Amino acid sequence: MTITAAADGSALGNPGPAGWAWYVDDLHWAAGGWKHATNNQGELKAVLELFRATAHLDDDLLVLCDSQYVINTVTKWMHGWKAKGWRKGDGKPVMNLELVKELDEAMAGRRYRFEWVRGHAGHPMNEAADARARAVSEAFQAGRPIPHGPGWPREGDEKDAAPPATRATEPVVDEAVPADDDIDAEAPALFSLDDPDLHEVTLWLTDDEHVRLHERARQAGISAEELLRTLI
Template sequence: MTITAGADGSALGNPGPAGWGWYIDADRWAAGGWPHGTNNQGELTAVLDLLRQTSHLAEDLVIYCDSQYAIKSITEWMPGWKKRGWRKADGKPVANLELLQALDAEMTKARAAGRRIDFRWVKGHAGHGLNEQADRLANGAAAAYQAGRVPDPGPGIAGTDRTARDVLTGGRPAGTQSPGPEVNEPARRRTTSYPDLETPEAPTLFD
């Protein structure tokens, strides 16, 4: 069987308060973010967290994204960047290096395990169920940081403690501003919730 999920990122101001989220169903989703980050960092982190949290599962994974940057970075551009020492064709360093290297490691592990990861582009805000849910999570997380709160991280996937959070520096992607003390506040202070999350009718969880 195949797990099907949506992943998305958001930034209010870009850069600005930023969030990410991925969604499989009402019982399996996650969200996070930073007080200051970019939309692309959110997009990459959503995919990375999803890959890590499902890495102990045998099922293949289909990820719906509305970010061409995230999809092409992982599926097309990464081999060339690696050959050039993580530099672009013009010789400039690749942005979001820590996230991309972590994504490369997860994709390598998946291939070694015989697990297929399939990325599918979907137009944003076009009514795609999983994309809309992931977008709601990412936007909600960004809005939470804008308001000085920490978003609900979600239930994630049972059976693993692997997330994308250890890739971040002080709770944020390298190169972003310090998130401040609220990042480490206990879960009881995470007041942002997503009461309207529901399992979309299509596509189904398992293909």
């Protein structure tokens, strides 16, 4: 059996209030973040926490990701960095090293593959992960409670227990780091496609409205984001 999940990160200002999220369905997702981090740190953390949350399962993992940086890190660069003592080809240190090393450890022995999806293009699972990561970054910015999500519930888990990822320490942030910052000059990006101009809309719902939205989406067999898009 293969678990298909989307992972995404968000950073307002990049660096700035930041969030990460992974999403399988409305019963299996998690999110978290920091008061100050980069988009790439959020992207890496989302994948890391996805592998940690599913570590107890004997299933293949298909990770949908819109970050070329993360895909290149995992599929092209990490092995070489590790062989060189966690240095890049030019001898410079690997950026976001602690997250990269933790991800390398979490993936060991797992069966997985990564698939690139275009961000902000209506892919239901990518949109769901993006919305949750963005909600965390906005919550940090506004001082609101952080929406952590249910994680991957297991039998016997306490209902209100916060996922371990919420206790992560603040990352070290390079103020000059843009999105997809660590693209190695020796290895070109997987894709060079231009994203269309899209506009984000934030909608706040009451608990009752939120329940009704997801129930109607379930009945229609689509995600809540897709259901809202049908109204346009």
